Amino acid sequence: AQERYASIRDKKAITRDGSRVHLLMNAGLMADLPSLENSGAEGVGLFRTELQFLVRNQMPKRSELVALYQRVLDSAGGKRVVFRTLDIGSDKVLPYMKPTDEPNPALGWRAIRVGLDKPGVMRMQLQALIRAANGRPLSIMFPFVAQFEEFRDAKAEVDKTIERERRLGHALPSKLEVGAMLETPSLAFAPQKFFDEVEFLSIGGNDLKQFFFAADRENERVRRRYDTLNVSYLSFIAQIVERCEISGTPLSFCGEDAGRPIEAVCLAAMGLRILSMRPASVGPVKSLLMRVDLGELRKIITDARHRGDQTVRPAVMQYLREI
Ligand code: PEP
């Protein structure tokens, strides 16, 4: 399959109607980094830092994290890497952390909630990221932000860490971007001020979809019941795009759906211009994007909505068969 897409690897993803879509890749381990070169991805839109914590049997030391993040940035060779801070808790339990017993782990004490309540590990991680950047640009993204204040508090931790590193005489990032994942519906309704303050947003569609439909992403029985191309869900995505356009906030989509070609072209039709996916999906997604007209697709989606269709999938499939 890699062969098949080799010819378009160095091409830009430009749709028939001239829209440029940036394709990034998701990563989490050092072993993923060579794919940055092979896949043709323009950068790492989501680096899941928890994987490094999950494969160990004790808490990594700060110096180990510095070395690791340094290697990640070195092998990215100047391409942008968005580091997502630790997304653990409840179901993703670290063997060396005290387990919590929660009735609904997905709705529980996880990700940024842990980071803000027990900031020790988050501070160590922020420090390690700044040291690893060592004067290079740095992008940090907080997972599972559900309200403005959580982002503000997390951002304040970054500012404090920067200040501490400055006093200690470490080189500061030449450019620092601090963003958030939009994976709870509540954040889409955050005050305008949030959209003005956050430097970039990334839709975590895996979580956003499970919370939008109240359907567990791990539960096969209910997971397949709700289509990503469901009209209500796509309108919700379009509303998020619109809010980001008003504030000029760069928005990407980094859930698994970004790597599914049909879903990806529909997300692009809803206005998304940055998609982050598993490396193997970059070729297939690019190939389909280059064949579609986003204006036509958008019209098909709007018409389906007006007809009262539940999902736009049949109409979109019909269009894709025709082109
Ligand atoms: C998501 O929720 O879409 C996401 C990218 O994060 P994760 O899958 O790691 O929860």
Ligand code: MG
């Ligand atoms: Mg998530």
